[in-house]
Amino acid sequence: xxxxxxxxxxxxxxxxxxxxxxxxxxxxxxxxxxxxxxxxxxxxxxxxxxxxxxxxxxxxxxxxxxxxxxxxxxxxxxxxxxxxxxxxxxxxxxxxxxxxxxxxxxxxxxxxxxxxxxxxxxxxxxxxxxxxxxxxxxxxxxxxxxxxxxxxxxxxxxxxxxxxxxxxxxxxxxxxxxxxxxxxxxxxxxxxxxxxxxxxxxxxxxxxxxxxxxxxxxxxxxxxxxxxxxxxxxxxxxxxxxxxxxxxxxxxxxxxxxxxxxxxxxxxxxxxxxxxxxxxxxxxxxxxxxxxxxxxxxxxxxxxxxxxxxxxxxxxxxxxxxxxxxxxxxxxxxxxxxxxxxxxxxxxxxxxxxxxxxxxxxxxxxxxxxxxxxxxxxxxxxxxxxxxxxxxxxxxxxxxxxxxxxxxxxxxxxxxxxxxxxxxxxxxxxxxxxxxxxxxxxxxxxxxx
Amino acid sequence: xxxxxxxxxxxxxxxxxxxxxxxxxxxxxxxxxxxxxxxxxxxxxxxxxxxxxxxxxxxxxxxxxxxxxxxxxxxxxxxxxxxxxxxxxxxxxxxxxxxxxxxxxxxxxxxxxxxxxxxxx
Numbered sequence: 001x002x003x004x005x006x007x008x009x010x011x012x013x014x015x016x017x018x019x020x021x022x023x024x025x026x027x028x029x030x031x032x033x034x035x036x037x038x039x040x041x042x043x044x045x046x047x048x049x050x051x052x053x054x055x056x057x058x059x060x061x062x063x064x065x066x067x068x069x070x071x072x073x074x075x076x077x078x079x080x081x082x083x084x085x086x087x088x089x090x091x092x093x094x095x096x097x098x099x100x101x102x103x104x105x106x107x108x109x110x111x112x113x114x115x116x117x118x119x120x121x122x123x124x125x126x127x128x129x130x131x132x133x134x135x136x137x138x139x140x141x142x143x144x145x146x147x148x149x150x151x152x153x154x155x156x157x158x159x160x161x162x163x164x165x166x167x168x169x170x171x172x173x174x175x176x177x178x179x180x181x182x183x184x185x186x187x188x189x190x191x192x193x194x195x196x197x198x199x200x201x202x203x204x205x206x207x208x209x210x211x212x213x214x215x216x217x218x219x220x221x222x223x224x225x226x227x228x229x230x231x232x233x234x235x236x237x238x239x240x241x242x243x244x245x246x247x248x249x250x251x252x253x254x255x256x257x258x259x260x261x262x263x264x265x266x267x268x269x270x271x272x273x274x275x276x277x278x279x280x281x282x283x284x285x286x287x288x289x290x291x292x293x294x295x296x297x298x299x300x301x302x303x304x305x306x307x308x309x310x311x312x313x314x315x316x317x318x319x320x321x322x323x324x325x326x327x328x329x330x331x332x333x334x335x336x337x338x339x340x341x342x343x344x345x346x347x348x349x350x351x352x353x354x355x356x357x358x359x360x361x362x363x364x365x366x367x368x369x370x371x372x373x374x375x376x377x378x379x380x381x382x383x384x385x386x387x388x389x390x391x392x393x394x395x396x397x398x399x400x401x402x403x404x405x406x407x408x409x410x411x412x413x414x415x416x417x418x419x420x421x422x423x424x425x426x427x428x429x430x431x432x433x434x435x436x437x438x439x440x441x442x443x444x445x446x447x448x449x
Numbered sequence: 450x451x452x453x454x455x456x457x458x459x460x461x462x463x464x465x466x467x468x469x470x471x472x473x474x475x476x477x478x479x480x481x482x483x484x485x486x487x488x489x490x491x492x493x494x495x496x497x498x499x500x501x502x503x504x505x506x507x508x509x510x511x512x513x514x515x516x517x518x519x520x521x522x523x524x525x526x527x528x529x530x531x532x533x534x535x536x537x538x539x540x541x542x543x544x545x546x547x548x549x550x551x552x553x554x555x556x557x558x559x560x561x562x563x564x565x566x567x568x569x570x
Binding site for chain 1: 503510512513515517527530531532533534536
């Protein structure tokens with residue numbers, strides 16, 4: 001599967017309790033009338049009640065950090081207004097397509113979640129932040145449909161902001177910077193967006209899928225939401241499964257579902273045999289070994305194994321793949337996607353890329369492997385955003401999960417490494433916008449109301 | 450136990466943190482749910498100061514990364530939203546605090562001498 005094919009992924013299926021929640025077997029766009037007829041925009045819970053319901057539901061963010069949403073919302077609500085809500089659908093991870101699917105096909109469920117968030121924290125402006133053009137158009141249409149319907153009463157202003165698709169553009173501070181007219185590049189923290197975000201106001205930046213779950217929680221209640229998934233991370237989550245599987249696409253599963261079941265939904269490994277491994281979290285979560293098929297798909301469970309679920313993108317690596325080649329390609333991606341703002345990121349990701357390329361080319365000695373590990377330790381937690389951590393995760397997971405494979409590459413040429421991996425590791429063509437770019441080059445904005 | 454009077458109950462308003470800083474110690478006290486809690490003014494996650502944090506019932510939410518701690522036991526209720534070694538965040542250092550019949554808040558200074566400069570990780 002290529003990166004381009006992920007732009008509008010097919011739906012693969014669902015393993016949930018009580019059927020699909022966010023995904024519907026549709027390839028068209030759900031209109032305002034259809035959404036209302038299905039019970040949308042009729043939520044009885046508003047204002048502080050949303051926060052209480054969210055707290056009981058135990059919804060955790062689906063953008064990657066899996067942080068409890070109620071705590072984040074409370075932190076914004078407690079600060080003096082005006083406040084903003086941002087729907088973050090930029091999806092910097094190239095292997096992820098869930099947020100753009102939601103905005104393209106079910107924009108109203110995301111918008112209803114954003115309206116509930118605005119009601120809960122007392123925000124008067126909603127920003128829909130997106131890189132995908134069809135998703136942006138669908139969001140604009142949704143805002144126009146809402147505006148045309150007067151039965152809902154006054155609603156916050158809804159603005160759509162389009163930015164170039166880059167890895168760092170989805171980082172919270174990049175989002176705020178782009179909304180304020182700057183380039184979509186990260187800034188140092190503090191302040192964090194919940195303290196001072198868009199226009200200097202407290203801003204709730206929330207992933208599109210998370211807000212879609214919020215819409216269901218305010219409609220059906222926390223109890224129903226907790227009817228699926230694990231106790232610590234209830235509900236369902238969207239996974240973008242791609243790579244060497246027979247039916248790549250979007251899957252909705254209850255948290256805690258085994259990867260083996262998801263792989264079965266995706267038709268199994270292309271070409272048969274056992275998978276060589278999985279790239280998790282898009283590229284951020286590192287590369288996991290075949291043992292992962294029996295682990296529950298849940299942030300905490302995977303984290304204890306040193307794997308990051310991230311935004312729920314899973315790339316299946318077929319039997320014929322060499323994980324060193326995959327790691328080297330991802331390392332190259334991170335080096336290319338550096339915003340070139342922080343020295344540790346520019347030099348650190350380039351050094352990691354070079355060392356991984358040496359390993360892939362059979363030119364590494366044992367000291368180079370130690371050096372690689374040291375580089376990973378040096379870049380972790382540094383810089384304005386988490387991009388260096390992504391590079392560190394790839395290195396550390398490779399060495400931890402595949403020690404034998406890494407040892408086999410020291411001073412030896414691996415023939416499987418010569419096979420291209422671009423078909424499973426889609427690269428972004430666009431380079432990050434440099435900090436010197438003019439704001440109008442980095443975004444387009446439409447104020448819908 | 451080496452209880453020392455550090456503040457008067459009248460100085461404390463509900464859920465507002467009072468910072469007490471002196472040679473060798475930096476701590477906060479807070480009145481919530483009719484109980485006084487004392488803890489080190491240092492987040493176990495990054496070492497950041499906690500005196501601008503929020504308290505609801507017995508839960509302290511760090512203003513920096515929104516980590517949550519139980520003020521009774523110091524245990525981590527919610528790991529920080531981001532940052533280095535999020536899962537390795539240790540418990541908040543809490544001190545024994547008492548209010549006497551005259552309304553004086555006393556804190557176990559013996560513990561402050563041991564831990565007042567911040568949590569031992």
